[in-house]
Amino acid sequence: MSYFRPQIDAMSGYVPGEQPSPGTKVIKLNTNENPYPPSPKAMAVLQQLSPEQLRRYPHPMAEQFRIAAHEALGVPPSWVLVGNGSDDLLTMIVRACTEPGRSIVYPAPTYVLYQTLADIQGTETIAVPYPDNYTLPVDDLIAAKGAVTFVASPNSPSGTLVPIQTLEKLAQNLDGVLVIDEAYTDFAQSHALPLVRSYDNVIVLRTLSKGYSLAGLRLGFGIANPDLLAGLIKVKDSYNVDAIACLVGAAAIADNAYKNANADKIKSERDRVTSALTDLGFYVFPSQANFILADASKLDMEAESLYKELKEKGILVRYFNQPRLADKLRITIGTPEENQALIDAIAALLD
């Protein structure tokens, strides 16, 4: 006898990257957080919050953030649905659109949460393998006929970007919903937001966790036509965005200049780390995100040992013990000092 539904007993649950206890001194390059602090304008809003703003329930649609997103991105407020992180949007989409017989499709390897949410819902999934060069397997994704197709672009853990023309072909040929998860768009050369205007089955997801240095705030949003959002609104928690996140997030997204300046630093460090690791014998996938995927298969040391030895030295990177990733490390780009410590530590281990 179990207290749980059979599919809950059968599943393993999402395993987040390690979060060391507060106060632990580590170089944390394992969960793609931004190494720079949030916008000073956002922190000022946080410091000026009044008790009255917390006494009341928040606006159920996080109206102030919606308006700020409209001003920052040029999309109408009614095309924006805000969530407790973009993970919350993923949950709404899976709840509203899928069930047994209405499958979820995604190219793999990718963000593991897509599979976890499908398991909770009891929805079958079709994972279409990415080829080794990580170009999107469009025809196979179309042929899989998902009720929902998830594409992360830039993808995690590969860091690779899908061209908008490829995503457009997918949107055109799918009967179901196409979710373009742009969690890392702030570090990429291009994005696919214009597709939501032309295709009523497309939703683009964004987050303040990566580019805006606000992973702890929990704020993300989806952009799609209001008819698509209407179905998602029915299944969301009534007050899914708290008053603090709404106001601090609104100030953060208004400060694009600050976000872009940090993204520029991270992108130039991404180039530097890529060449340093290439010199050390790794193959580094071309990244458009704030992390890189480094293939260690040509090295004298295995990726898993490298991961463990780095951890020993107080440097956390991400190791995925799964097919196609077991010989690779996913490394978040940190500050120049953190990146140098990583490069030096790896060089010493390989020496």
Ligand SMILES: *Cc1c(COP(=O)(O)O)cnc(C)c1O
């Ligand atoms: C980090 C990440 C998210 C989740 O972001 P939150 O807004 O913090 O929930 C979504 N998708 C991908 C691919 C991510 O890497």
